[in-house]
Amino acid sequence: MAELWELSAHDLVTGYAAGEFTPLDALESVLARCDAVNPVINAVIARDDARSREMARDSAARWQAGARLSALDGVPISVKDNLLVAGLPATWGTPGLRDHVPTRDECPVARLRAGGAVLFAKTNVPELTVQGYTDNRLFGATGLPFAPDLTPGGSSGGAAAAVAAGIGPLALCTDGGGSIRRPAAHAGLYGFKPGAGRVPRGEGFPAILGAFEVVGPIGRDMRDIDTMSRWLAGSADPVKEAGPARVLHARRFSGQPVDQEIQQLCDRAADRVRALGHEVVSVESFDATAAIDRIWPVISCAGVAWLRQNDPRLADGFGPAVTAMADAGQGMSATDYAGALVGIEELRLAYREAMAGYDMLMTPAIAALSWPKAQSHPEEIDGQPVGPRGHAVFTAFANALGLPGLTLPAGWSEAGLACGIQLVGEPGADESLLQIGLQWAN
Known part of the structure; x- marks a missing residue:
């Protein structure tokens, strides 16, 4: 029999419903897997095991009572470090935010929590999530589980590496220029970038890329991508059969x-x-x-420059690459x-x-x-x-x-x-x- 950390979210909830194992069993398997492989790949940068176990126990009680909240109830899901989870660090990969711990979830995170998901970890990002690989001065570089010296891309590189390694079947990510789709490709996974406005945003870091950046999932199983995408969008209806495209x-x-x-x-x-x-x-x-190729540098550099100018916590500055972006944006x-x-x-x-x-x-x-x-x-x-x-x-x-x-x-x-x-x-x-x-x- 497969280890629980190897199972898809679909197979986990099937097992919960049949009473074969519990959300706490699944979480313990995922945490043990993280302990085993994260020192090599550096995908997860923060956990709150006590709180995660509490969420898993609450989910187990709902399953036992036949009162699940969603098809994601009890599923261990990691969250990218530029998305705010109450009680977990949100550093955005930059030293000026090393001590930032939000007290409330931002909207997509709150939506997952309302569905009973076990939000157990934060995953690594490049500074301000504006680069196509995953490294920063706070936590260092992330590698692939099947090639630890090579990058999973970015900016959702920590999320992709974690899911590929079995540290949860799904990850909540952002995509502001390919940051879900490219890491998913590098890691051999599925990744979905919703259309603009499909998944509500709010209560998070400043939207320096505006509505161009969206929230979506990375996963090992397409059924899980479908389920999580529809839950985030507020649509519980199954996908309808489509004709030939x-x-x-x-x-x-x-x-x-x-x-x-x-x-x-x-x-x-x-x-x-x-x-x-x-x-x-x-x-x-x-x-x-x-x-x-000429439009996107204006959007991204102007956003970074605005952030540097308006957030006093970032007065100590960024790394060289992001500083160059901010300087370029300042001159626009x-x-x-x-x-x-x-x-x-x-x-x-x-x-x-x-x-x-x-x-x-x-x-x-x-x-x-x-x-x-x-x-x-x-x-x-x-x-x-x-x-x-x-x-x-x-x-x-x-x-x-x-x-x-x-x-x-x-x-x-x-x-x-x-x-x-x-x-x-x-x-x-x-x-x-x-x-x-x-x-x-x-």
Whole structure:
């Protein structure tokens, strides 16, 4: 029989309902697993075991009484360190917040707690969650459980590494430019970025990326992604069967380099989507999103600059990379930011025109396989030099346009590194993506 830490949330609640084991049993298994592997991967940065056990005992009593609160009641779920959990540290990966312990949950966390989830741990992030790997001066770098010297990406790298290692079947994360979808791909997991406005936010850290950043899950089982996504959105209705979709498969964006093994795995994934009954049209390069490369630095750097200027706790400063972002943002004007917003609307029109006749876009979720964990980005992809965002070219446009996105595990390289594909739906098409994800998993 599998260890309880290996089970999906779906299998855990099935076991609770049958009386085979309790939420406390599951939690103890997950905590023991964390004790065993976290010293190697550095994914979890805070726990409150006494409080978690209390939540698990309360859940066990509800299951025994036939009064579960949701399909997540008693499931151990970790929370990314830029999301506020009452009684647990929320450092955002920056030294100025090392002693910050919130007294209330922010909205998505409160929603999980209301459903009886056991919120047992916080997971590591890069400083201010604005980089594509996971390292900071407070806790150090996070590695993958199957390659501890390599990064799970970022900014939900701690969450992805934890779930991949069996430290809980699900993690609550944020995605402000690909921060759910890319780490899920690096870790061989599922990750869902909801469309803008689907999951309510509030009572958290300042929204320096505005509505472009959303909250969603990373998990090992697509059924769990579906369940948690619907609970967070306030919809208990199961996903409805969807008809065949017309999918545009873009092998690369604007000719930018992609690792050859990733291309091969994603080409096979396109064939698999076809085999599920969907029409897939492949193109070598997709150019409609190119403007995001000049738009996104304005949005992110301006947000970091605003935070440095307005939060006195951060007076001691950031690390070099985030300081450079803040300095760049400080030098921007209101007209620069307005220009970025205008650029987003132009991007929206260009994307809509390019996607005419298609229901969704399919791309690689990552352009590069995992690289050394203390290095911010790979310097080369497929033999070509790239900048800090060269590995992350496929994701930020979906944030800018408020579109739902889903990462599906696409297989493994010859060296044993994970890869994923990304599906991006139309506005409001979250349910269609979840449906295809369930088809893929089955």
